[in-house]
Amino acid sequence: MSDNEPTVLILGAGTFGASTAYHLSRQYKDPSRITIIDRWNTNASLGQKQAAAIDTNRIIRTDYESHLYCNLANEAIHFWFWSIAVQGHFHKTGWVVLDKKDGGFGDAIRKTFCERGGDYTHDLPAEELDKYSVTKGIKSERYGKGYFNREAGWCDAERATQSFTKVALESGVKRVTGDVQELLLSADKSRLAGVKLRDGQVLRADKIVLAAGAWTSSLMSPIEDALKIQEQDCIERQITAVGRVSAYYTLNEQETQSMIDEEVPVIVIGGEVDIIPPSQPNRTLKINDLKTEIVNRVTTPSGHTITVPSRRNQNDVPERLKRESSQIMHNAMPEWTRSRQPDRWRICYDAVTPTEDWLMCQHPHKQLANLYLAVGGSFHSYKFLPVAGNYMCNVLLGKSNGQEKDTAWKWKSAEELQCRKGKEFGESPRNCDKKDLSEYEEVVASKL
Secondary structure, eight states: GGGGOOOEEEEEOSSSHHHHHHHHHHHOOOOEEEEEEEOOTTTOOTTHHHHHHTSSSSOOOOOOHHHHHHHHHHHHHHHHHHOOTTTSSOOOOOOOOOOOOTOOOOHHHHHHHHHTTTTOEEEGGGGGGGSSSTTTTTGGGOOOOOEEETTEEEEEEHHHHHHHHHHHTTOEEEEEEOEEEEEOTTTSSSSSEEEETTTEEEEEEEEEOOGGGHHHHHHHHHHHHHTOOOOGGSHHHHHEEEEEEEEEEEOOOHHHHHHHHHHHOEETTTEEEEEHHHHHHEEEEEEEEEEEEOOOOEETTSSSSEEEOOSOTTTTTOHHHHHHHHHHHHSSSHHHHHHOOOOOEEEEEEETTTTTEEEEEOOSSGGGEEEEEEEOOSSOGGTTTTHHHHHHHHHTOOOOOHHHHHHHHHHHHHHHHOOOOTTTTSSOOOOOOOOEGGGSSSOOEEEE
16 A cells, blocks of 8 residues: 555655655655655756756766775666666766876776776877867876776756656656755654745655765754754764856857867866766856865754754855866966966865765664665765666665665764765775865955
């Protein structure tokens, strides 16, 4: 009986939220018992939608040193090629990774590929990047070895996320537009009852999936205070809200076509920047600063410090921060950036875990046993949009995803959190400048 299916409320319609809604709708006899809350109306402009899963482009690739994520990425890439839910949004341009001077990312990737049964990459000396207009003049002596993977590329993340969500809604999933103001406890404080939106609307469900990305701590903090959860057991110990800076160049039709004719791939340069080429529909070249990471720390009413995205519009990047990122981009792309200025900037926030693994589990606190977490994209997880929700469904249903995944995605102990690792560009922890946003703003006081 579908009446026996628990009602599910999904907070967030990004990578994990949209994917969970999609896969759960395929398992439920009555998908109308699933509700997904999206902060933005589907007709809102791209500039209004400030979420990691909503952007002009996101990199799609299978290149991971970790066998776990390499396997998952290979599972996901079949959907990008063949699934009607996301088909047409993936651009198979290939990608080039130019390592740091003494870096081992490329070698580690190819070792993993070989151990899986086949390496379809090939060497690409740094000097060869000089043939692309966007990397002309690159100082090749500053970098190590490079490689090319023809199977990678990028996707239009805004349209792909919308398309994937649309399939879930057509199956019967309900969608509510609104901003979650607070999580609500039941009268006896034995469980979560639901959520209250800023417009006053209250939504209730048997199970609640928190897929709010970088906004997770801001939603959890009041409920943690209400339950007197110790600081070391708060969600902030599991994830940090981190921002990265992106620059966007709007190209004309001729410039765009020239890059298409050049067959410019996605290019990652020495842990400094990654470059995502344009297509004729979007005519946008995007450059991500990989060296600078921003945190916005706020003090809660209880005196705890948490990280949350700034209330400042993400497209309003402080001038000093733009100057510093511009220098990083210029060092990596001297010719292209010499006479051009970005048409717009953005700080994109994501929830980053110490190991860069997902946090996909039931909340461990007994009074939050009907709360499930699906966060921790760590700047490398959008590519898993087609498959991540399938594993979240197992968590919701109390099923194991296998020992390896269960261990990687569980709520971690203090000792486990000390073991910092990487996933995005190899197993080593990311090595970049993490700065407080207040350093770049005139007004430094920040309260929740």
